[in-house]
Amino acid sequence: MTGPATPAITVYVDADACPVKDEVYRVAGRHGAHVVVVANAFLNVPREPWIERVIVSDKLDAADDWIAERAGPQAVVVTADVPLASRCVKAGASVLSPTGKAFTDSSVGMALATRDLMQSLREAGAVTGGPRPFSPKDRSAFLGALDRALVRLRRNAQGG
Template identity: 80%
Template sequence: MPPTIAIYVDADACPVKDEVYRVAGRYGLHVYVVSNSFLNLPREPWIERVIVGDAFDAADDWIAERARPGAIVVTADVPLASRCVKAGAAALAPNGKAFTDASVGLALATRNLMQDLREAGAITGGPKPFSPKDRSAFLGALDRAVVRLKRDLKL
C-alpha cells in the first residue's frame, strides 16, 4: 500500500478546524477529527468524526497510536505532540508553531515548570489570546507541512 498523508486533529479545543478542512480539501487529504464528544463537522467523505471515551487522555491515546511518518497532528497538547514527533509524525500547534525533535523537549520542560508553579500557587497567567495572525501562521505552516510530506513521500 503506498504511503498517504492524513491529518489528525485533537479537536475538543482546536480553534483551527476550518483551516484544516480548507487545506485538506485543497490537497485531497483525509482528516480525522478526534474528540471526547460530538462535534458538528462538514459533511465530506474525507472528514471522519472519531468520538473516543471520556477517559483521561483517550483522544490523545487514539491519535498517538496512529501517529507515523506521513501523519500531521494538530494539537496544542505538548505531551501529545511529543509522542507524535517521536513516532515520526509532523505536529503543529494551532498558532502554526511546528513541534520538532529539537523543540518538543524544551516545550515539555516549560509546560512542566509552569504546571509546577501553578500547583505551588504562583499566578502565571494563561496563554495569550488566539489571534488572526496565529490563524494565518497556522494556515501557512500546515500548507508547508503537506508540501514537504508530499515531496518526502514522493506523492
C-alpha cells in the same frame, strides 16, 4: 504497469478546544489529505468523504492515545497538548500547534520542560494567568505551517 500509489497523508486533529478546525478542512481539502477529527464528545464536521469524525471515550487522554497510536511519517497532528506532541514526534509525524508552531525532535523536549515548569508555578500560585488569547496572526501562521507541512509530506511521498 503502474507504479506504487502515493501513500495517503492524514491530518489528525486533537479537536477538543482546537480553534483551527475550519482552517484544517480548507488546507487539507486543497491538498487532498484525509482529515480525522478526534474528540471525546460529538462535534459537527463537514460532510465530506475525506473528513472522518472519531468519538473516543471520556477517559483521561483517550483522544491522545487514539491519535498517538496512529500517528506516523505520513501524518500531520494538530494539537496544543505538549505530551501528545512529544509522542507523535517520536512516531515520526509532523506536529503543529494551532498557532503554527512546529514541534520537532529538537523543540519538543524544551516544550515539555516549559509546560512542566509553568504547571508547577501555577500550582504554587506564582502564575495565575493562562496563555495569551488566540489571534488572527496565530491563525495565519497556522495556515502557512499546515500548507508547508502537507507540501513537504507530498513531496517526500513522491520521492522528491
